[in-house]
Amino acid sequence: MKVGLYFGTFNPIHVGHLIIANHMVEHSDLDQIWMVVTPHNPHKVKANLVDDHHRLHMVHLATEGYDKIKPSDVEFRLAQPNYTINTLVHLEEKFPKHEFCLIMGEDNLKSFHKWKNYEVILERYSVYVYPRISVGKAENELIKHPHIHKVEAPIIELSSTFIRENIKQGKNIAPMIDHKVWQYIDHNLFYKK
Template identity: 40%
Template sequence: MIRTGIFSGSFNPIHIGHLALANWLCEYEELDEIWFLITPQNPLKKRSELMEDSLRLEMAEAATRDYPAFLASDFEFHLPRPTYTIDTLRALQKKHPDRSFHFIVGADNWVNIHQWKEYEALLSNFPILIYPRLGYEVVIPDCYPHIKAVDAPLLEISSTFIRESFQKGKDVRFFLPEAVRPYFI
């Protein structure tokens, strides 16, 4: 069975922190591949803050094109909106029964997982890899042996930082994958 990591997010824009983390997860958590699922509308974020869906997908495709274990995906574009993680994972499981899907989430989102739609079903039915975020402690109840806090490098780079810096005229080229730099320079 193919072990597929699901890295779902706005990727507004995708940056080197996303890619470095995904690379680490493939190499050290034995994932065969990682799918970057571009989320059209996170129920917890304002739509006005997002670049166009197609532009975010295009940048993710450009950033992941040369690494065979990475795939940028518009899978959530074709689901009812707003999209919810549990619905996405169920739809992926149904469409791709040959894969074991491992959901990737940051410690900052993990602390709020109880606010997510059908969070108990998510925790009970899918392997979850939780990556570290500065200032967030990860506590996993013992009843979920398939949920793991990973010891990935702490990379505190955010898409918000990149967008705000760019708007201020800052040169952010080294925070972005080379293929994404033309969108910002």
Template identity: 45%
Template sequence: MEIGLFFGSFNPIHTGHMIIANLVKETTSVDEVWFIVSPQNPFKKNKNLLHEFDRLDMVNAAIGDDYQFRSSDVEFNMPRPSYTIDTLTVLQEKYPDKKFRLIIGEDNLSSFPKWKNHEMILEHYGLIVYPRPNSEPSDLSSHENVRMIDAPEVDISATLIRKLIKEEKSIKYLVPDQVEALIKSKGFFH
């Protein structure tokens, strides 16, 4: 079974994330997409970042009963900051029967060679890359283990969503309905 791993702070998870996850599942050999919720980086304090368990709850609300999506808190118990290669190694050890692929935005492709053990990620896992606005061209886009997918350039910003919430304006259609309900009931981002 092939699993696409979609890492993010998901602060909050929004419709753009869900569109990309669904397109990866529908247009590649991936059977499931796992949302890997990244914990707070202790070196990058962000007062707008909700607690990791609240963000995991929002991801679970967004997924609902879609059996082809899954959330993961694997990084919550790892040393911080956690590097992608370390998370991939932990997941591969835990699920030796699964083939993992990393889902990243095209805006991260040009800086990908700066990632820790990027060659190992490319060789053993490979990348599924979705388009992002204003992305720099990268030689990696033609690499045999990089799969560029056709998807809309969804430019929904979690920053904008948080700003609208603070201003008590509607976030309808920007986040899944279940996520909006959870944000309202818990008073997130006020």
């Protein structure tokens, strides 16, 4: 089974994340997408970052209706700070019959060379890249790497930051977020302050 790993804080998960994940699994050779919830680094103060387990629960709620999209808390049990290469090696050991790949926005390629062991990641794993408006003409040379696959997905310019700011201002964000996720956020008064 070929699994695409879509990492994020998902604070909160929104329709943009689901559109990208669903498009990647339906329009590539990936069999599943695992939404890997990145834990809160205890050494960093992160304003408005909801607890790990609440964010994981929101990903569960948002992905219930998608057979090929699964939530993952794999990084919750790994040493912090965590690096993508460590997660990939851990998952390979745990699921030896799966082939793991990365999913990232094209804008992340600009800083990919700063990732720990990025050369090893490129040598051993495929990277599926979706387009972002924020990428200029000076396209990264990495896009030409044989293990990088550009997938023509919809360009979604919706962010969790925008959603949090709108919740704080009391605006209606219903179209941007799964209904069950919105109920959970509202019930728990997340992002109100």
